[in-house]
Amino acid sequence: MKRCDVLIIGAGPTGLVLALWLSKLGIRVRIIDKTATSGSTSRALAVQARTLELYRQLDLTQVILQHGHKVPAVNLWVKGEHAAQVPFDAVGKDLTPYSFLEIFPQDQHERLLIERLLMFGVSVERQTELTRFVHDGVGVTAYLSGADGQEEVCAARCLAGCDGARSTVRKSLDIGFPGGTYQQVFYVADVDADGPSVNGELHVDLDESEFLAIFPLADKHHARLIGTVRNEHADTLTFEDVSGRAIEQLQVQIHRVNWFSTYRVHHRVAKHFRQGRAFLLGDAAHVHSPAGGQGMNTGIGDAINLAWKLAAVLETRASDSLLDTYETERIGFARQLVATTDRVFSFATAEGRIAKLVRTRIAPLLIPKVIAIDAVREFIFRTISQVTLNYRGMPLSAGTAGKVHGGERLPWVPGSDNFESLSRLCWQLHVYGVASEQLNAWCKERGVPLHVFQWTPAHAASGFALNALYLLRPDTYVALAELSGEPEVLDRYFDERGIQPQKDHLLNTT
Known part of the structure; x- marks a missing residue:
């Protein structure tokens, strides 16, 4: 029987950051993932300012800034016409050293975290899956299945479920995951392109009932298209089915499609983030619309919040009650985030005559005037960058x-x-x-x-x-x-x- 302090299930950014933070604090970890390799494509792109601030603790920030792309502004288009711009570099310059949106694709992000984790002698154990576990409030006995099909038993003092929306850990704990699924099919396309909306900035298009965003990448002719379409046949959807709108509305000239995929998105928050010595983090605990680029950053925030508390308790520098504050501090933010992104996405995609009128006729007239107000632009940046996330009024906060x-x-x-x-x-x-x-x-x-x-x-x-x-x-x-x-x-x-x-x-x- 192998032993460790913390067994981490899932090697996405959330699990990797948790493993890295704990290793930095001297805690023995194992991290497993059922996939054979790390991802070669990614949906998550944005690294928010608050994440960059926190990443200084692992000496990751400068590497990400060096290899990523700074987005200085977000632009709003309506039916092929540019309607408004929010310049991040201007509104956030007095709030954070990172007054921009950093684009650093998830596949590159994961490779960086894996490399840093190897410096502590920890590697991701691939093609290894959690099949079941038992926990008694003091520790966890986990049963793992490897690539050869053999069962292994691992004794851990704590278990961290970072295993995504279909989390085995959450299901085994019988923790509810209330919410719903968006009707729209989301698609992601990685393309080589040119045009006025492929200029290093973020562009979002509001149309009658669909959403489309163009994210720039480090190469100025390389971009990521994320959009929605009302189509029940997601499995057979091709780029040709959706490319026309991007070409026409945002004037994108596409030279090559590097990859294309579709998926459905849920908006859910787990009933609890902790049960005994088992914890839920990232998509295992909360999933929501990609509006605002919050998902990966929120999972990373979960990991950072939990890591120092686990270290303190496992090293007997704090009572077990400190671990209760993980759920207390993170679940409220997750619920608020799901509600906020749901409202934004619903506005952008709502059907009906009145909704279309507001979005395509009234909004283009009002939004430029509202965004011209400094306080509004600052509010948008504070919210998206997560610098306003706080734990006021909670057990660890005083004075x-x-x-x-x-x-x-x-x-x-x-x-x-x-x-x-x-x-x-x-x-x-x-x-x-x-x-x-x-x-x-x-x-x-x-x-x-x-x-x-x-x-x-x-x-x-x-x-x-x-x-x-x-x-x-x-x-x-x-x-x-x-x-x-x-x-x-x-x-x-x-x-x-x-x-x-x-x-x-x-x-x-x-």
Whole structure:
């Protein structure tokens, strides 16, 4: 019987990120996948700003920026006419170092994660499938079937189901997956093309009842078409059946089709994300419309949220109740995301005379005027980039100092280095102004890094309070915001939650 700390089922981006984060924290993992190889084509393309911020902890961000493509703006077309533009590079420049949409296809993304995982001596075990498991709240006994058909038994302290919408883990746990399926058939086409809508920006076309988006890739003549069609015969649908609209409405000149596929999309959220020592992440926990490029990023967010909590509990630095906060923090966001993407997609594809009138006649007149408002453009960027995702009011979040609340993403201060320390996988403290001698002593005694920034008007503009302390979780969200700046509140915070902060020097620095 083989043993590990965490057995991960599914080697898509969610499972790979979980494996990588846990390995970085010194946790023994196994990751299996029933496929023979990693994907060579991909539907997921977008890496949002918040993911790029978090990826600094694994030294992945610069590689993705080097090999991907920055999308500076999104354009809206209606019936072949350009209607509006949202320039990401302008509206997000004061919010994040990554004020753009990064295109880095999932197949390349997976290869990068697999390469980094190999640096920790962990490889994906291919053609290996979970057939069943039993768990008793303390550990999991999993039965695996390999390529040779032989059954293997694996004892794990925890099980992570990252095995997609048809998750074996979720079904075995008998966790409900309520929701529905969109009527439309989605298609993806990878093409070599030219034209005004193949210019390095994202283009979305609203038509009478179908949706079409053109995503740019790193090669300026290479693009990805994602669209819908009302056709019950998805298995027999060809590119010729759908190409006319792209050619006519968005003026795309297609030179070659590299690959084409169709699929159906669900909008569902699992009833629970945790049962005992078994967890659901990514598409196993929530699926939704691809509108906004949120799916892969949300799964990655699940993995990052869970990884540091698993490490703390498995190393007995936190009580088991810390694992309850994974579902508490992630399920609400998943439900909100499914509802939001469903509304957006339903607007873009609704049938009926009134719906068509609103979408093709009224919307083209109103949208340019609304998008011209700075606050609206900023709201769109904040939402799509996931920088507004927060855990305010939840068990691990406490306090307010200035405009910053416990549970929020730490605000970025343009022109400063306040994000530099966020590459560290540990609890840490930020003070903007002056830190007391007592706070310095508390941090030194416990091995918690303290970062003190000389106060400037830019810190006030970003919402910070002078001399307040901001305790950051290992996933860089603000755990505690405290005006007094005194260390007693830190002891109380950790004691009440049964957590011992890990000393930074114990981290695996590979």
